[in-house]
Amino acid sequence: MSTTDIEAAVFRRLLEHLDSRKDAQNIDLMNLAGFCRNCLSKWYVAAAEEQGAEVDLEAAREMVYGMPYSEWKEKYQTEATAEQLAAFAAARPDK
Numbered sequence: 001m002s003t004t005d006i007e008a009a010v011f012r013r014l015l016e017h018l019d020s021r022k023d024a025q026n027i028d029l030m031n032l033a034g035f036c037r038n039c040l041s042k043w044y045v046a047a048a049e050e051q052g053a054e055v056d057l058e059a060a061r062e063m064v065y066g067m068p069y070s071e072w073k074e075k076y077q078t079e080a081t082a083e084q085l086a087a088f089a090a091a092r093p094d095k
Helices: 003-020 026-033 037-050 057-065 069-076 082-090
Strands: none
Touching: 003 037, 003 057, 026 037, 026 082, 037 057, 057 069
16 A cells, blocks of 8 residues: 555545534634635645646535535534634734
């Protein structure tokens, strides 16, 4: 098994874990870890481009979210609290 195979398996496991934790909102992930499901989608698109492939952002989001992004937002995304938004802003003083 190659390093790439192992890395791919880890990525799939990360997606499975995030899928099992729909209660973990993107803003929570951003505030805690500095990345979220949308970041993973954008990184996927960028990595594809680096390899000479073209992947649409919405297709990447569907892969990461396990469904169309709009559907995930409707079913699982909650309104960010004032505390979440304040923590998000405090972590990005240059913005």
